[in-house]
Amino acid sequence: MPEPPETAPPSGTGLDEDLAAPKWRFFDEELVRTSLWAKLTHMPALTTAAMGWAWRANRSDLLTALVASSVAALLAAVSLSSVTLVLDALLTEGPITDRVRAALPAVAVVAGVAALSGTVRMVSDLALARMGPQIERLIEMELFSLTTRANLVAFDAEAWADAMYRARDRGLYEVPRMVTACLEGLAGLVGMLSLAGVLAVLHPILLPLLVVSVVPTGWAAMRAARMEYQTQRELSTGRRRRWILGDRMASRDSAAELRSYTMRESLLADYGELADKERDSMLSVAWRQTRIRALGGVAGGVASALTYSTLGLLLVAGLMPLSAVGTAVLALQRAQGQMQRLLHSLNQVYESGLYFSDFEEYRALARAELPPAPTAPAPQELERLEVRKATFTYPTGEEPALKGVSMRVEAGETIALVGANGSGKSTLARLLAGLYTPQEGSVTWNGDDFAALGPAVRDRISVIIQDHTRWPMTARRNVTMAQDCDVTRLGEAARLSGTDEVVAGLPRGWDTLLDTTFASGVNLSGGQWQRLAGARGFYRVADLLIADEPTAALDARAEARFFETIRTHAERTGAAVVLITHRMASVRMADRVYVLEHGEVIEEGTHETLMSTHGRYRELYTLQADAYTDPASRS
Ligand SMILES: Nc1ncnc2c1ncn2[C@@H]1O[C@H](COP(=O)(O)OP(=O)(O)O)[C@@H](O)[C@H]1O
């Protein structure tokens, strides 16, 4: 009887297991709460940061908006003072025509001030509208400047993807809103203070009443924003998951397999489950928000009633003349409006600030992941690349992917790495390419540590990456990448990799766009893409060429041609080559072979020495050799 498996095979769709794992956990209330509180205390700093972005985006627009919105708010209070004059004139004894005539100059002042304030407001609105796109552009560039510079290993950490998703999804777009809200808030504050001044002159008791009447709504608005953010944050992981699933259901890449493996039902079910959770959370938060807002509204109404009753009492008691009460009613209404505006802006600052802080959080995370400035002089032509006792563990990995690996590559040598899937070959290749830094041990270029050399060392290395990228660009740029096009080198690289045959079949040759999401785009087969990836590696002028399973998708003829040419290429350019392949016949030509197993080098030497020791290499080699030998011809 077979042994029962150690872990039970997953049941159901697999989604339950995913969600049960901490990775996709929906609610981590404690964390959300603490981070929320931390965020509240960070609000002043965040406001300053947002204003800093606005300042860098366009300082004259910012200053215009700042001055104009404050002036507009001040003018509103000035116009109100003129209203008292109008009322005074109208409420005196005498024939109505005389009273109206007496009020006319004050009316003219009110109208003039209103017109002026309207114009100033338009100027401020225009300046604000201009700021949005300018800030967005600046922030977007900052984000992508960080994502493209950060250490590669950061992309394997779990927190990274979540933080980036939050920053990109919403954090990015909240800065302009935050700036607008700050300026609105400032205008509200100026307006409020000047109106409060007017009220204080009329009667000091009106001030506390004003505050009492608007606090409840403000409090409710703050609570509602907090709930909203809390929910959004709790949902972000699940949302990302949903987005990934949605992508698989809608994208071309997975369309074929989705149908072949009849994944439709199960994917839709998974997606639906996530969408249900999200919908329920959103509905629940909408309900709780409405409750809080209603409560705030009722309390605010009671407070307003109290205010107006007090005004009535003041009038009856003869403590205020009618014209003053009339102005007070107007001033109170406007001041309430301004206070609402102020609270609304504060609320908006708070809400946008929470999202903006996601962006700033990601920025801090990314900055911590930026490679340090090089401390060694620029790397020179390769003499010797050496890995010493390197141990590397992925951020999400429990076991090291490489354990105390040592190896070397001398100028002009061809080195082969062999081993089973998952033995650590690609990880080692990335260490050699300066893409990962080992946690223990070192990788040195002519004796200088890669960490001290910085990204400059990558200029001397060309990598044909195993999971090469299918760049949505022309065939030419897929090969030349960031470098200028050198026709001779391009032709050579194309010939070496077999890309010449691919390009010959393209409707616009090298200028064909390799992206079927555009009308003029063309699709290539996996093997054709791999030829392009090979050409990419050959095109780059480098001291070291690392080829990670460069022929896995190639047809037999192209594969044979590739291995013939890689040698020619190395000989002509003098470049050293690190070759990772399962094709043992091609490994034979290497100057030295390293055999990896479970992240360790278990054997090393030339083909001949390794064949003479009866180890893993010999086993792998003979296994393949036998497969190609006609059994009849074997003795
Ligand atoms: N991005 C990653 N995050 C976590 N673990 C990884 C990652 N890439 C590879 N691994 C793990 O590291 C080990 C070595 O992988 P790799 O170097 O790709 O092997 P090979 O290229 O020899 O097939 C494997 O156990 C694999 O699961």
Ligand SMILES: [Mg+2]
């Ligand atoms: Mg690999």
